[in-house]
Amino acid sequence: MIELQFFARYRDVLGSSGEQLMWTPELSTLEDLRQLLLARGEAWQVLAEPRLMCARNQELCTLDEPLADGDEIAFFPPVTGG
Amino acid sequence: MLIEVQQAHFDPGERLNRLHADHLGVGAVVGFVGYVRDYNEGDPVSGMWLEHYPGMTEKALTGIVEQAQARWPLLDVQVLHRVGQLEPGEPIVFVGVACAHRQAAFEANAFIMDYLKTRAPFWKREATPDGERWVDARDSDEVALSRWKTD
Numbered sequence: 001m002i003e004l005q006f007f008a009r010y011r012d013v014l015g016s017s018g019e020q021l022m023w024t025p026e027l028s029t030l031e032d033l034r035q036l037l038l039a040r041g042e043a044w045q046v047l048a049e050p051r052l053m054c055a056r057n058q059e060l061c062t063l064d065e066p067l068a069d070g071d072e073i074a075f076f077p078p079v080t081g082g
Numbered sequence: 083m084l085i086e087v088q089q090a091h092f093d094p095g096e097r098l099n100r101l102h103a104d105h106l107g108v109g110a111v112v113g114f115v116g117y118v119r120d121y122n123e124g125d126p127v128s129g130m131w132l133e134h135y136p137g138m139t140e141k142a143l144t145g146i147v148e149q150a151q152a153r154w155p156l157l158d159v160q161v162l163h164r165v166g167q168l169e170p171g172e173p174i175v176f177v178g179v180a181c182a183h184r185q186a187a188f189e190a191n192a193f194i195m196d197y198l199k200t201r202a203p204f205w206k207r208e209a210t211p212d213g214e215r216w217v218d219a220r221d222s223d224e225v226a227l228s229r230w231k232t233d
Contacts, residue, residue, distance in 0.1 A: 008133055008205035009216040051219070058138035060201060074135060074203075078219030081132070081163060081204025082116050082175050082195060 007076040112187040120170035135203035154186040
């Protein structure tokens with residue numbers, strides 16, 4: 001199982017703060033997961049933004065990061081704290 | 083090292099004073115306080131909502147401070163970031179660095195703030211007369227970060 005989370009504007013656009021998703025061997029990287037989500041329809045194109053940020057198990061990473069069963073994955077827009 | 087993420091108000095002066103209380107070897111304390119402005123992008127701002135990623139936020143801030151500690155001889159570091167509803171004039175963030183000498187304190191403080199702005203999972207949503215909007219990240223923050231890259 002993958003624990004998926006969305007934050008800030010992405011959560012608003014998707015109308016969801018996250019979900020649990022079945023992991024399969026085809027989902028070998030975060031990019032594979034992102035492509036699966038993009039195929040869901042219009043609202044999901046927000047995940048195509050070039051400045052999208054992502055984290056695996058609460059650490060920032062890039063889309064070529066490997067994905068494993070049990071991971072917590074988050075997608076979010078550029079951060080604006082401080 | 084003290085990392086705090088909280089909703090409650092805080093007193094920046096009290097925070098600053100605390101940084102040299104425990105170390106008589108401290109010769110320099112540099113404190114940064116970020117405040118909520120009453121305008122942004124040319125529009126009046128009446129309030130702000132700070133969202134974060136609980137769990138990751140604390141890890142990210144700790145990681146940033148550890149990088150600073152590896153780079154400068156820091157005697158103490160405090161990072162406090164508020165979340166939730168904030169009003170104009172209220173402090174959002176405090177970064178305080180205590181060192182023997184001023185140069186390391188100035189540099190480490192700027193380093194921590196530059197990384198916090200671009201790598202710590204916080205997001206601002208501000209209230210304007212036209213409604214609420216998510217604040218856009220600034221390219222200048224990434225540029226500021228690039229000065230610390232050593233490769």
